[in-house]
Amino acid sequence: MTHRGSRVLKVGSLARVEGEGALHLRMGGGEVAEARLAIYEPPRFFEAFLRGRSYAEPPDITSRVCGICPVAYQMSACRAIEDACGVVVDGQLAALRRLLYCGEWIESQTLHIYLLHAPDFFGCDSAIDLARTRRADIERGLRLKQAGNAILELLGGRAIHPVNVRLGGFHRIPSTTELRPLTDRLRRARDDAAQTVRWVAGFEFPDAGCDNDLFALSEPGTYAIESGTPTVMPAPHTGCLPPESDRALPTRTFGVHEFGAHVAESQVPHSTALHSLLDNRRHLTGSLARYAISGRWLSPIALQAAYDAGLGDPRQGTVCRNPFRSIIVRAVEVLYAVDEALRIIDAYEPPPHPYVDVPSRAGTGHGATEAPRGLLYHRYTLDSEGIVTDASLVPPTAQNLGAIEEDLRRIVQERLGDGDPTDAELTALCERAVRNHDPCISCSAHFLNLTVERT
């Protein structure tokens, strides 16, 4: 590629993301004509083969959509099917579900921070490279990740595709004595998590913003994870603010059962993942959205850490719209999850029975929870025998693709304004921009090669 004014850039396989995909940029006359994220992960057809299965099966089966966030799939499936059957799981069983989910948040967010994202800030290929000069940091990350896995293993049986989740609760619940050994490990993890926030807050961040609606669950009084109401904070331009603004805008909400009326999926030719729009606009789910919508409900220690890390004061409604800083928000969420896990264990009293009965009935149920990467929605229709006749899974990455592509377009456009980047520079920049959003391509059910086309 010689003529800089007009080119096509292709990035083969994107590294340090979950799943497989490609990136394609088409530029001409100093403008980015097209930036697209092509998912070439072959489709696995979960929604098709869930038809005809018993209503008890989706928690185990859909966990296999994604090995990085199986609990998210299990929890959204349980909520949707319990909704169809008219059952609500609350009290200590709900607390145990939140504890399991905290384990997944700690493990998965720490994986992204240390093993996938941090190497970008040091110009390294991998965490293993980074460990050559920063061994203590990487060891801290592995230790923290292991603490998340310890929760999953104790409560779920294993870290990947836990076996202990069922409709209505768990197959077996732990005794107070069984949970207690986690406490020492989690106290150490809380120090590691606080140190992680300080570590990532010291990285250098490019200026950037995002001009799309933010979408997450909210549940006043708590940082929404395993339940809540879909909530939208509109994009800055709608309030005439610059995309980098850290001011909150008034939010709106709708019921989980109205999800399909608001979030519409459509298919695009370049990808096996479906794209989606929220009320006909681009939206972003995940850490930035959650922090904007639920930030004030973080625990005091996480609130203070966020403030000290330069994220402003979430109690005053300060939001973060710089995708590069999402690594700090993730670190704050890990600290919160560790703190929350400790709180749940401290307040734990074993419920009388490991699960509540979920008798099947005909109907349609909806469930949404906050996977580490963003809001994950499931819908199932059951017949009177409890057989699934229809299933719909809307993963966060599929919802985020439009916003990620817009991010890529803006970031490359801004870089073009600063002079003439080489293909290698552009590739590195785009890969970073994509990793900011921790996309999980396996779960798009269906991730990344960069192609830049300069015409």
Next chain:
Amino acid sequence: MTGSDRPKLAVWKFASCDGCQLTLLDCEDELLGIAERVEISHFLEASSTDAPGPYDLSLIEGSVTTQQDVDRARHIRAVSKRLVTIGACATAGGVQALRNYADVADFQAVVYARPDYIETLSTSTPISAHVPVDFELRGCPIDRGQLVEVITAYLAERKPDVPAHSVCFECKQRGTVCVTVAHGTPCLGPVTHAGCGAICPAYGRGCYGCFGPSNSTNFPSFIPLLRRDGMDTLDVVRVLRTFNTAAPEFDAASRKELEE
């Protein structure tokens, strides 16, 4: 050892959930040690390094579902001294092999408004259906301890020590009371390959077969046990047709159920 003296490790992905390769990153205590002993030449989930082969050990996750996959499997075989599949997808087609019983066009129509944009084969097959494989590690997902054993064994150029008996043995080792005998819970333990450490019975549920068939299965005497514990034909077929549906033993047993 430094630089290129170290054996080269490659990790590849086909149709899968990433869970089996994540198992390698979940070896928090061993990860940096392993990385000192091998050169990680290709492992997209963990590293932007993409060094050309040949590789001393290739680990493959995922099943073959596209024509490009078939070509890629052949290429990987050609550039790998040892090829080990990790997990139920790479070893038995995975949960996505449920399409093998259906018309894939129907499946596409359920998920996509424009199925013509999607390229896929009508089957999901294990890697061994296309190229010779040196070792198959079972599980959905694989077990961390077994993975470390397999990597260590291949580095030492010996056979991995991975037992082929059933989950029942592991229940006995773990001291778990048999859920079938004590509670009449239907359990696939007797026909399922060991490796997980018999997790499910320890958590009060029956094994659902995620490690696939053990080396000796006796379905004619086993299926009546499932029936006694309350499973009807469709229940039996569904439990066999989940994460290891294309494993020959599970496939044959489920077909036989439907015939009778």
